[in-house]
Amino acid sequence: MTETLYIQAINQALHEEMERDAEVIVIGLDVARQGGLFGATRKLYDRFGADRVIDTPISEAGFTGAAIGMAMEGMRPVVEIQFADFVTVAFDQLSTVAAKMHFMTRGATHVPLVVRMPYGVNVSGEGYMTGAGPHHSQSPENWFCHVAGLKVVMPSSPADALGLLKSAIRDENPVMFFEQKGLYYTSRAEIPDGEHLVPLGRAQVKRTGSDVTVIATGAMVMQAIAVAEKLDADGISLEIVDPRTLVPLDRETILTSVAKTGRAVITHEAPATAGFGAEISAVIAEHGFADLKAPIRRVCALDMPVPPGSMVRATMPTQGRIEAAVRELL
């Protein structure tokens, strides 16, 4: 076991997969000599050179589309979108081309592509810190969940970041990989020695409990755990489930937990309306309704752009709001 930062886990996954497979390449803005704006691609350029670590002009549609073409030829490109927010520029390429290629060619061609996207608001153990404004702080995962043909992954810990990114690179489909950028330099934990793979489509029970299931994604997992530790003192026991992969979703783990506790709180950083929590809520309502002792609650950001500065804290799903939702159900 080695103590590793979330950002180092991402970097390690890239190093390992590029070492393993000579057709894994990295492409994006400032990924080569700069090592990425956040440092996720550090040292890749020194190790693998300019043919495999490719800096591009600012042209997200262009380089994402080009990566799709490389993937169609069987290469395994990993695109870095500098901030997840900027993926809007490349959305056409991803939804029109990447997502539908397997279907349109009846499986003759597929797109083994990974798109890495740093998303979200700065966090620490205490909660949300400051926002970088409406165009550098969003959590756009649900935009992609609605496009059949794309897989969507959201690791919440260094070990998952490592294991899921390696699996995403080996997957035969386009995988949208959301890295909570606030975790990059704040989330430090042990990762297993040796090759560590986490399969896509498998949720994880982060903490077992009996009274309420809290389903949390990304940085909300850390927040939910903090709430659980606090509520322990009051004799309230939370079970925390991290889906880890949103598409395909591990419904079973969620439903099993809700069957045990009979109560569900869903928390994510994106706004509530038509967010991924709505999907989880629907899954529970459709398949676990009989198990419910109380209504499902969602704790999400307000339906508004992410405000800059400290104002963001007035709008985010805080630990206090999670706790209040839990207490409401008991």
Place this chain on the structure above:
Amino acid sequence: MALNEEQLIAMYRALAGSRSAEHEITELNKQGVLSGHHSGLGHEAIGVGVGFAVRPDDCVQMSHRSGMMLAHARGGYSLSDAVLSQFGQAPSHYAQTEGGPRTCSIVGLVGTWVPMSVGIAMADRFRGKDTVTVTFFGDGAANEGAVHEAMNLAGTRRLPIVFVIENNGFAVSMPTSEATAAEDFASRAAGYGMPGVTVDGHDALAVYEVATQALARARAGRGPTLVEAVITRWEPHAQGIADLRSAEEMAEARIRDGAQILRAALIERGLLDEAAAAAIQAQIDEEIRAACEQGQSTKHASAEPAPMTPEAAAALTYA
């Protein structure tokens, strides 16, 4: 339209002033008092040159580099405002102020705002105005698809718009020479059927001249112009981001200095002497010092925000 003596001195005052304010803001970032700034050091003469050429009713979309200087040069945005806005105590220079010169917000994705600039020019034409839209973006942003689409559209309709590319040689770590195989950006204009002009962006008078001609052309209904202003970025892309240039290269970037160039030009014309320049600088320094003091003394006053209601969120989000 040649600037008269008074205007030339005002231009120098605006250039020296915005340079000093930008310098102070950059230093406060280095000291950790402020954070995240995209320093505009090196870009001042573009903002000031264009700022003196536009009319208050022309719509200008400013960049993250020269925007503050441009707002200051247009009037109504003091050096004190520039400094205090960094402390959250004055409106940002991007904001349209009541009765102030006409501007339109940019967005956080580079290049993404250029199509809307074209739309503003279309609206002004539709309403029969003789105003011109001026839109700024960087050499890096110039490679975004939206920018090409916007310029092509503007060309087809001969719209009253001026595109200003601030070519500082870099987009974060990417040198311009690796981001385009073409020699320059101005020659792209031919592909959109508009004139393209390259100008020394450190020379405020040259920028003023080129902008004035482009504005006159647009106002006369003869269509858009692409202006490429070549300058150097003195500082790293943003505070906290390592600059890959060597110390020598960083020093070299500072050799062309817009404030010194204008000062030398005005001294040569006999409009300014060292004593007068020093007197101007003393006033500037005092205004900035006072603003910094005010900004720093009240900086930590902001309290933890109370949770926002959904109604308040909706009111902020929808018209």
